Amino acid sequence: MVSLTWFRTLTWCSLLATGLTVSNPAHAAPSSLAHAPDHDDAHEPLAYEGSATENVDVVFPPDTDSPISDPPPIALPGGNPDHKPVRTVRRIAGETRFETSVNASQAQFAHSANAVVLARSDVVADSVSAGPLAKAVNGPVLLTQPTALHPATAAEIRRLLPRGGKVYLMGGPVAISAQVEREVVKLGVTVERIAGPNRAATATEIARQLVAKRWVSSVFLADGNDWKTSLIAAPTAATLHGVVLVSSGRTLPPETKQFFDDHIGIPVNTVGAAATQAWPSAAHAFTAHTPTELSVALAKHYFPILETLGVATDVDFADALSGGAHIGIADGPLVLIGSSSTEPVEEWLEDNLTLHTIVVYGGRSRVSDELVDDIVDN
Structure with missing residues (x-):
């Protein structure tokens, strides 16, 4: 969070100059994204009619030193007499989840990355803190089948990393097999497996490594x-230089409790009713009836100045x-939609x-244009 202070201060000052009121600039998380060529069903940027949007094709050119670069100024065709924000929607999608993860990587890392985080594609158990790890090592999260490395994933690792570059494997050999590990090593990179006997232990091991850094x-x-x-x-944790640990429903696994005992000075925030019951002394507790409401509650608290928003099913x-x-x-939050009303968003x-960019992850069968339109054209 400290590392964002300078950027947030600039954003706060610029807003004050335009007469906007900022309730708490310390929480602001400005962001920008480099976008990849559209894939699959994302052939054109989505344009929405109405007062909230204009058909503006905004390109975020990647910086050679960083995967994140500042967006160019947005010119409003015909002006904006209603003073409504202009929002550009980008969809990152592929034929399968593997290609979607590759396209997200290419959208952010035009030339290379410092590392790659490789996660199992069919079960999320060992990967709950993969996003914060990816932020810490400055690399994408790519997906693999448990027993075979997908060709698109292999090609992206080869594109991103020089010989000797590092790939982090999320979970033990049941999650990502020794065969996949050998296939990754054949790409000329090194492998570090982060694993524990269960999902709580794996998440805790990631946290301990990042605490050490x-x-x-x-x-x-x-x-x-x-x-x-x-x-x-996960995205909010990554933005704030945090990690995600897990409860087991309403109880605290011994691995998680031990981490809390060993790091009493690190504040704990709970997300969801079960986790809040498992750790009732949280610094901030977030509960809601639906995933969409929970997404919004978390984002509203930590992103009072919101510039970039992610949306997924x-x-x-x-x-x-x-x-x-x-x-x-x-440095943006993620909102989950699809199974309930988008009205909270x-x-x-x-x-x-302040919101200028919405990034939709997945094809239209996952997040339809109609759902996105409901969010944008409000």
Whole structure:
């Protein structure tokens, strides 16, 4: 969080200069994204009619030294007499979850990355803190089948990393097999496996490694039995230099409790009702009836000045996992939609004057244009 202070101060000052009121600039998390060529069903940027948007094709050119670069100024065709914010929607999608994760990587890392975080594609258990790890090592989250490395993933690792570059494997050989590890090593890179006997232990091991690097300033506790709470928390945790640890429903696994005992000075925030019951002494506790409401509650608290927002389906985890890492590196939150009303998001964004980019992860079968339109044109 400290590392964002300078950027947030600039954003706060610029808003004050325009007469906007900022309730708490310390929490602001400005962001920008480099976008990839559109893939699959994302052939054109989405344009929405109405007062809230204009058909403006905004390109975020990647910086050679960093995967994140500042967006260019937006010119409003014909002016904007209603003073409504102009919002550009980008969709990052592929034919499968593997290609979607690759396209998210290419959107952010035009030339190379410092590392790659490799996660299992069919179960999220060992990957709840993959997003914060990706932010810490400055690399994407890519997906693999448990027993075979997908060709698109292999090609992206080869593109991103020089010989000797590092790939982090999330979980033990049951999650990502020794065969996959050998296939990764054949690409000319080194492998580090982060694993424990269960999901709580794996998440705790990631946290301990990042604490050793003096990267962790907070912990977000989510229910390890509910991937939605974990992946809602992950991008915000990444933005704030935090990690995601897990409860087991309403109880605290011994691995998680031991981490808390060993690091009493690190504040703990809980995401979801189960985690809040598991750790009732949280610094901040977030509960809601639906994943969408929970997403909004977390984002409203930590992003009072919101510039970039990620959107993914709450029906399946894969796009939220790789997309959450993408938006977390860009210092933005992730909202899950699909199984319930988008009204909480619409109400939240109705008076927002700073949001300029919405990134949708996954194809239209996952997040339809109609759902996105409901969010944007409010």
